[in-house]
Amino acid sequence: MDFLQELGIRKKNFGAATGIEWTETTDQGELNIVSPVDGRHIASVYLASKQDYEKVVARAEKAFGQWREVPAPKRGEVVRQFGLQLRKYKEALGSLVSYEMGKSLQEGRGEVQEMIDICDFAVGQSRQLYGSTMVSEREQHRMYDQYHPLGVVGIISAFNFPVAVWSWNAMLAAVCGDASLWKPSTRVPLCAIAVQNILAETIRRNSLPEGLFSLVIGRGSQVGEMMLNDRRLPLISITGSTEVGRHGARQVAGRFGRTILELGGNNAIILTPDADLKMALPAIVFGAVGTAGQRCTSTRRLIIHEAIYARVRKALVKAYGGLRIGNPLDERNHVGPLIDTGAVEAFQQALRRVRQEGGRVICGGEVLTGKGYASGCYVRPAVVEAENHYAIVQEETFAPILYLIRYRGEVDEAISLHNDVVQGLSSAIFTENLREAEIFLSAVGSDCGIANVNIGTSGAEIGGAFGGEKETGGGRESGSDAWKAYMRRQTNTINYGRSLPLAQGIRFDI
Numbered sequence: 001m002d003f004l005q006e007l008g009i010r011k012k013n014f015g016a017a018t019g020i021e022w023t024e025t026t027d028q029g030e031l032n033i034v035s036p037v038d039g040r041h042i043a044s045v046y047l048a049s050k051q052d053y054e055k056v057v058a059r060a061e062k063a064f065g066q067w068r069e070v071p072a073p074k075r076g077e078v079v080r081q082f083g084l085q086l087r088k089y090k091e092a093l094g095s096l097v098s099y100e101m102g103k104s105l106q107e108g109r110g111e112v113q114e115m116i117d118i119c120d121f122a123v124g125q126s127r128q129l130y131g132s133t134m135v136s137e138r139e140q141h142r143m144y145d146q147y148h149p150l151g152v153v154g155i156i157s158a159f160n161f162p163v164a165v166w167s168w169n170a171m172l173a174a175v176c177g178d179a180s181l182w183k184p185s186t187r188v189p190l191c192a193i194a195v196q197n198i199l200a201e202t203i204r205r206n207s208l209p210e211g212l213f214s215l216v217i218g219r220g221s222q223v224g225e226m227m228l229n230d231r232r233l234p235l236i237s238i239t240g241s242t243e244v245g246r247h248g249a250r251q252v253a254g255r256f257g258r259t260i261l262e263l264g265g266n267n268a269i270i271l272t273p274d275a276d277l278k279m280a281l282p283a284i285v286f287g288a289v290g291t292a293g294q295r296c297t298s299t300r301r302l303i304i305h306e307a308i309y310a311r312v313r314k315a316l317v318k319a320y321g322g323l324r325i326g327n328p329l330d331e332r333n334h335v336g337p338l339i340d341t342g343a344v345e346a347f348q349q350a351l352r353r354v355r356q357e358g359g360r361v362i363c364g365g366e367v368l369t370g371k372g373y374a375s376g377c378y379v380r381p382a383v384v385e386a387e388n389h390y391a392i393v394q395e396e397t398f399a400p401i402l403y404l405i406r407y408r409g410e411v412d413e414a415i416s417l418h419n420d421v422v423q424g425l426s427s428a429i430f431t432e433n434l435r436e437a438e439i440f441l442s443a444v445g446s447d448c449g450i451a452n453v454n455i456g457t458s459g460a461e462i463g464g465a466f467g468g469e470k471e472t473g474g475g476r477e478s479g480s481d482a483w484k485a486y487m488r489r490q491t492n493t494i495n496y497g498r499s500l501p502l503a504q505g506i507r508f509d510i
């Protein structure tokens, strides 16, 4: 495991950093990080204390005070250099993502590539923090809006994207003039420590203030709660389950803070009779089994027209039969492990529930044992015939279960099944029929934040705004104008005349 050394991961690691400096608390207990790949202990991490948290936030506030005055293109230059560092460590960090979280090495590398891409994007953005100029109704007045840095941004991230989600937030926050404070998932803290170590060289070379990029490793119920209730953090970006997001949104709203919520999905692909099945099949299988079904954009429901149902079902069973399940660092394997044995239990429980509701598991569903599966986290992805209204189908089970759902009439019927869930993240239709595609994308079509034609649900480019509607939370991150969430908007009106006309023509003579 040379990559551990290359990334500065020790046997025991401290859990809080303000940049280059780490706090050395050891009395709060430690997290023992075990790889889902082989069940081996990788390293441990000391949990941060309340005092550590206080120290980090105080440094972050101070750093923000300095950083907001640095011209945005110069802030972009720092992000550019960090992107170069990431390129150097892509292979090592991609391997750690794969080993600590369990996704395939390809996807681990892909995640680091996503970090590099958002750095490049943020560099460009640093010269484009535009406001608008409006015409004033009053003579000799000028009106415009501008965007100012916001403060210290709290980033709470999920286990399944241990590094990319932080960069989507932190790199945009940095060019916007904000400091950031990251609480990663306690299931994948080593990836966060590695990122902090990679950052160190850029921090050193540019003499950046301590506190600009901070890390606090602790439980959601402790460090997470402190962040939610901390008025010094004007924005909290939460990526995680709808349950955590619902709670977080309430807490932060209670102090009139802002949130970006990136929560659970229940994503579907519609296959109409006009679908090109050669294209659709790999998109469906990758979407359903990639990252072992643990992406927020994983394909969970397949809504198939009855005219092609039997053909699709048969092709899927065949494709699933050929899936290679095993060590994700071996590039020949398609599917790695689930994150832990709790996730395996949730997978089995979901299959029990769907059977009770009348569903039929047509392939997969087993927990794998024996050589190569010692961690107990490997399962065979399942395909299940089900109906959309089943309670279990309405939920997000974070595991590789694909529900096949049949529709009979026009595309409207498929869309109404598609939208009939509480989540609204990613969606797709496969069709060669222009009418069907346009209806799917129209105001009466998909109600999700992401809607694709002839592309699966899983995997997005950083250039677009990423996020979803309904119980997915409504947040947007990454590309397009998502940067605006990290800044405060101010409307300015300047009177360059010699009189004081009031708006709406109101007269007030003294």
Ligand SMILES: NC(=O)c1ccc[n+]([C@@H]2O[C@H](COP(=O)([O-])OP(=O)(O)OC[C@H]3O[C@@H](n4cnc5c(N)ncnc54)[C@H](O)[C@@H]3O)[C@@H](O)[C@H]2O)c1
Pocket (backbone or CB within 6 Å): 156, 157, 158, 159, 160, 161, 183, 184, 185, 186, 219, 220, 221, 223, 224, 225, 228, 239, 240, 241, 242, 244, 245, 247, 248, 261, 262, 263, 264, 265, 295, 296, 297, 396, 398, 425, 467, 468, 472
């Ligand atoms: N929409 C998206 O962009 C997106 C992306 C990735 C993952 N997700 C979702 O994340 C979930 C899987 O990730 P997970 O199992 O790590 O999610 P989770 O909700 O268990 O944890 C997410 C984060 O919240 C923290 N947390 C837990 N309790 C908290 C509290 N009381 N206060 C503050 N923070 C708290 C956790 O420590 C972790 O860092 C899935 O539902 C998935 O769909 C969504």
